[in-house]
Amino acid sequence: MTAILDFLAAIGRGVGLACRVAGQLAVFALSGLSHLLRPPFYGRMFLRSLVEIGYFSLPVVALTAVFTGMVLALQSYTGFARFSAEGAIASIVVLSVTRELGPVLAGLMVAGRVGAAMAAEIGTMRVTDQIDALTTLSTNPMKYLVAPRLLAGIVALPLLVLIADILGVMGGYIIGTFKLGFNGATYLRNTLDFVQTQDVVSGLAKAAVFGFLITLLGCFQGYNSRGGAQGVGAATTAAVVAASILILGFDYVLTEAFFAR
Amino acid sequence: MRAEPALTALQERLAEAGAVPKIRIRGLKKRFGDKVVLDGIDLDVMPGTSLVVIGGSGSGKSVLLKCILGLITPDAGSIAIDGHDVLHLRRRERETVRARIGMLFQNGALFDSLPVWQNVSFGLLAQHKIDRKRARATADDFLRQVGLDPSVGDLSPAELSGGMQKRVALARAIAAQPDIMFFDEPTTGLDPIMGAVIDDLIVDCVKRLGSTAVAITHDIASARRIGDRAAMLHKGHIIWDGPASALMNSGNPMVDQFTHGSRNGPIQMELRR
Numbered sequence: 001m002t003a004i005l006d007f008l009a010a011i012g013r014g015v016g017l018a019c020r021v022a023g024q025l026a027v028f029a030l031s032g033l034s035h036l037l038r039p040p041f042y043g044r045m046f047l048r049s050l051v052e053i054g055y056f057s058l059p060v061v062a063l064t065a066v067f068t069g070m071v072l073a074l075q076s077y078t079g080f081a082r083f084s085a086e087g088a089i090a091s092i093v094v095l096s097v098t099r100e101l102g103p104v105l106a107g108l109m110v111a112g113r114v115g116a117a118m119a120a121e122i123g124t125m126r127v128t129d130q131i132d133a134l135t136t137l138s139t140n141p142m143k144y145l146v147a148p149r150l151l152a153g154i155v156a157l158p159l160l161v162l163i164a165d166i167l168g169v170m171g172g173y174i175i176g177t178f179k180l181g182f183n184g185a186t187y188l189r190n191t192l193d194f195v196q197t198q199d200v201v202s203g204l205a206k207a208a209v210f211g212f213l214i215t216l217l218g219c220f221q222g223y224n225s226r227g228g229a230q231g232v233g234a235a236t237t238a239a240v241v242a243a244s245i246l247i248l249g250f251d252y253v254l255t256e257a258f259f260a261r
Numbered sequence: 262m263r264a265e266p267a268l269t270a271l272q273e274r275l276a277e278a279g280a281v282p283k284i285r286i287r288g289l290k291k292r293f294g295d296k297v298v299l300d301g302i303d304l305d306v307m308p309g310t311s312l313v314v315i316g317g318s319g320s321g322k323s324v325l326l327k328c329i330l331g332l333i334t335p336d337a338g339s340i341a342i343d344g345h346d347v348l349h350l351r352r353r354e355r356e357t358v359r360a361r362i363g364m365l366f367q368n369g370a371l372f373d374s375l376p377v378w379q380n381v382s383f384g385l386l387a388q389h390k391i392d393r394k395r396a397r398a399t400a401d402d403f404l405r406q407v408g409l410d411p412s413v414g415d416l417s418p419a420e421l422s423g424g425m426q427k428r429v430a431l432a433r434a435i436a437a438q439p440d441i442m443f444f445d446e447p448t449t450g451l452d453p454i455m456g457a458v459i460d461d462l463i464v465d466c467v468k469r470l471g472s473t474a475v476a477i478t479h480d481i482a483s484a485r486r487i488g489d490r491a492a493m494l495h496k497g498h499i500i501w502d503g504p505a506s507a508l509m510n511s512g513n514p515m516v517d518q519f520t521h522g523s524r525n526g527p528i529q530m531e532l533r534r
């Protein structure tokens with residue numbers, strides 16, 4: 001009997017904690033966003049984060065996209081060759097990449113790179129009193145540290161995903177023409193015929209949401225980290241894990257919202 | 262146990278003459294979880310004087326300063342600056358109060374993503390006291406005031422020695438010419454000579470600005486150099502306060518044990534919690 005009660009109590013505590021953290025996260029997010037509307041604005045901090053998230057993530061995101069496109073082409077060929085539906089490959093690659101794999105994979109890669117770095121940087125600032133120092137120097141840390149990063153995430157991820165979309169299609173093209181022996185021009189025509197604006201736009205909208213989630217979790221975990229180097233390490237891990245899970249969860253919700261009829 | 266009669270009398274005379282304490286703390290309490298850190302602190306700091314707060318590690322000295330700065334919200338009690346309660350201010354007013362307080366953090370808390378000169382001019386730029394073009398020249402000026410060569414301005418804080426970091430942090434704290442200054446363990450981790458140099462700089466800056474100062478230290482020599490008055494924090498209470506010159510012969514057994522650094526006495530080190 002007591003074992004069951006203990007078990008239920010443990011579940012209750014877990015749920016309570018999850019709700020509290022979700023509430024704190026929501027308050028943190030709203031506070032961060034509201035600072036984007038009120039001056040002073042820290043353009044430099046925004047540009048710095050934009051370069052950090054957008055430019056320096058390009059290599060990883062580009063490689064991921066090219067290989068994903070190549071694998072997609074190869075895999076769908078094994079499935080479709082039997083039905084001699086080679087034209088379908090171009091459409092499978094472009095739809096998968098723009099709607100789904102571009103934003104999700106780019107989001108996960110950037111979560112690992114940028115989310116971790118942000119949590120570590122802000123966490124270190126927290127445990128070394130730099131965040132308190134900002135406050136004593138007439139600077140609101142939410143405005144100075146968090147708001148510009150959130151905005152940079154929202155702006156940078158769609159740009160990255162746009163590039164990832166193009167490179168993903170190119171990956172499919174490379175495999176299609178050089179390995180599977182399709183006609184290159186036909187492949188590209190098939191691609192352009194199949195893809196619709198909505199596919200690309202929905203992917204970019206997802207990317208903007210993912211960019212927000214990544215930077216939000218990085219900032220939130222860093223901002224609330226405690227207890228020296230170990231605390232910062234824990235915050236870093238938590239930022240990446242939470243951002244990745246949220247990306248996958250929101251991906252489902254957004255797909256449902258965009259395409260469910 | 263309490264303050265020297267003569268000084269209490271002096272304080273009373275000042276109070277009669279209408280002198281309001283620069284900082285007045287009453288019944289300040291703060292706990293983290295079930296750990297009580299501050300348990301009813303009463304403290305007055307008169308304008309233009311320096312108070313040093315001594316006390317063991319973890320006795321809540323930094324928490325006390327952070328409460329006054331508004332970085333930590335106390336559970337109970339009141340804090341007044343110039344006679345105005347600062348705990349229940351709206352954000353704008355609180356920022357105005359904060360802008361008048363300069364703080365030297367325990368480990369410097371320099372922004373390691375910015376070069377030294379931007380650290381020094383940070384508060385001035387944030388308060389729009391100078392524009393960007395003048396920032397570098399102004400920073401160089403303050404670096405000179407703390408005895409550093411302006412060429413240091415281009416380095417990153419991580420490239421500096423501990424003593425230099427403390428000086429830069431001091432330059433950053435005094436740059437906005439605050440009328441209240443807090444120093445959290447300014448000499449901890451420095452060699453005795455550098456410690457004395459930093460102490461002199463602090464006394465110098467405080468004098469020049471005519472500020473009211475509160476300094477935290479473990480170091481009795483440093484306490485006597487910086488402070489006019491001293492107070493000892495132990496187990497969440499101010500257990501003694503008096504003139505800093507009386508630290509070595511306070512007559513209080515706990516203060517005596519602390520200043521003489523002996524293991525035996527009324528203070529039992531809590532080696533486990």
Ligand SMILES: Nc1ncnc2c1ncn2[C@@H]1O[C@H](COP(=O)(O)OP(=O)(O)O)[C@@H](O)[C@H]1O
Binds near residue numbers: 298316320321323324
């Ligand atoms: N933000 C915080 N959360 C939880 N505990 C804290 C926090 N800040 C300080 N403490 C605890 O309060 C006590 C006093 O800390 P502090 O004021 O830094 O001591 P010191 O007198 O050495 O400056 C310590 O036990 C510390 O663990």
Ligand SMILES: [Mg+2]
Binds near residue numbers: 322323324367445446
């Ligand atoms: Mg301390």
